[in-house]
Amino acid sequence: MKILLVGEYSRLHNSLKEGLMVLGHEVTLISAGDYFKDYPSDIKLKRHFEKGLLKKLKVGVFKLSKIDMGSLSLKQQFFKHSEELKGYEVVQLINQNPIGIQANHEQQIINFLKTHNSKLFLLACGTDYISVKYAFEKKLKHSLFSPYFDGKITKKAYQRIFNKISKQGETHFEFVRTQCDGIIASDLDYHIPYKGEPKYLGMVANPVNIEKIEYTPLVIGEKIVIFHGINKTNYFKKGNDIFETALAVIEQKFGDKVEIVTVENLPYNQYIKALDDSHILLDQIYAYDQGYNALEAMAKGKVVFTGAEQEFLEYYGLNEDEVCINALPDAEKIAEKLEWLISNPDQIIKISHNARAFVEREHHYIKCAEGYLKVWGF
Template sequence: MKILLVGEYSRLHNSLKEGLQKLGHEVTIIATGDYFKNFPADIKLSRKYDTGFLKKIKVLFFILFRIDITQQAITNQFFKHKNNLIGYDAVQLINERPFNIMGKNAYLIIDFLKKNNKTVHLLACGTDYISVKFALDKKYRYSILTPYFNGKINKSAYRNILNYTSEKSFQHHQEVFKKIDSVTASDIDYVLPYQNHSKFLGLIPNPINTEKLKFIPFTKLEKIIIFHGINRNNYYKKGNDIFEKALQKIKEKYSNKVEILSVSNLPYSEYIEKYNQAHVLLDQIYAYDQGYNALEAMAKGKVVFTGAEKEFLKYYNLQENEVCINALPDINYLIEKLSWLIENPSEIKKIGENARKFIEEHHDYKKIASKYIDIWMTN
């Protein structure tokens, strides 16, 4: 098959591409790189006018002419490559806003992809209208909106997420869903809000390149290294504030037994390099399943604090703490779990080994690529 993957948020599409190519398919990725993360793409579109003096020009231009010149620039770049974006058997959007643009420009792109390729499919991956509405209606036990509900973040600071349920966003959502042939979820966080949707075909777990990511057995555990990677733009949404408070207590309690590595807003390649030496990785709190960073760390045998709720355990027939640690929005709970690992380093080895086996069984990139092919060929 000839496949076009549109957008990249976490390296999901890059790993999927690698799996598809191993199976003999022709694959192209078109994406913006996702801001500072700078993920690779075959066709890289650059976001312009988003920082410094150019951003002020952008704001002024929007006030005067009601035109977002960043969105216009992305659209112009997209259509410069139009001859390379036609004739695909399957097109997959990583999100209903794969380039983080909406309105007229987004519709031009989606319409072009629909008219010039056989099928268009959507991943429920990252924030979108359905998942944010589900969270806003408090249908999750907790969610990325919990900090907002708890008053940690005011409405203005949370505007970007709340805007996913605006009238304009709803219209965008409807337009995209008119064009797609199917939607699948990348993890259980998105299964929950999508499970009754007519175009929803279920969960296909995130693909992980288990050949590139080697298992790193722990040889020495005299000092436990804990890694905390912070995305400042999503500081409260990921629960980084809670992790930091728990780590402060752990540092005081086990000053001679732990080393804490904390980094902020690193490009993907630097982020990976930094956490390679860690035994424990703090990923995110308000989740039910693992995100991409967590899965890659688990593939290397790290003990990851991430989403591992009862829905996840039931789906994969796992026991609590078997392959990762469920990270709850509770400082005392996090301290208790971290203390348990520090005082029982053999558990770190055991969970790390289980994590690698879990990734190989359920997230291997070639197995997952095969599942996508089945979906695309059926639809």
């Protein structure tokens, strides 16, 4: 079967592609690489107008005409490959904005894909109208809006998120929902808001290609290495400020027992390599389930502070702190959990082993690819 995967924000589509290919399917991935992360694709669209004089030109043209030259460039690049993007049994969009461009340009692309291929599916992954609206209405005890509600960030700084629930954002989502044959959630952070939504087909766990991720049993030496990766654009949204407050406490109390490694805005390959020598990863706060960075780190055997709420524990039949640490939006509690691990290194070894086993059991890329095929109706 021929399958086209559109967009990439986390390596999810790359791992799904690898699983589908093992199962004998022909898969093409087209994306713009997601800025500095630069994920690989079979057809890579290049973002121009992002710096220097070209960026100034883009800003000037947009002010005068509301035309985004960067968006227009990506759309034009997409249609240069139009003949390669026809005749697929399944097309899956990574998100309601799979290329990350203006809504009218996304709609032209999605309309083309719907017209020239058999089935079109939407993945609920990343910020979209339904999950953002659900969070903004405070239906979750904490969410990506928590920093905004707490006054840490202005509405202007969060404008890209608010755009998802603007009238234009709602209209765009309704267009995509009308075009698609079904919607699939990638984890519980999207499964929960999408329950009861039209065309929602359920959740298929994030696929992780464990064959590409080496598990090395952790060895506790003189110091426990704590890794904190920061995406500056999402600093408050991911709770990096809370992690940094907790780390300051740990460094003052256990400076001779820990090494804290902080990196910012690393491309994916550099990020994964930088993580290798650590024992503990501080991934993100406010989530209910693990995102892709967390799962890949868990597959490496790292002890990850990430989303692991009660809903996650119940869904997978786990105990608290069994495979990862639930990162609550409370620096004191995070510091307490870090202190517990530092004082009980045997727990680090235990959780490390459990983390790898969990990813192998629930997120194996071939098993998850089979799950997608079932939901797609094949």
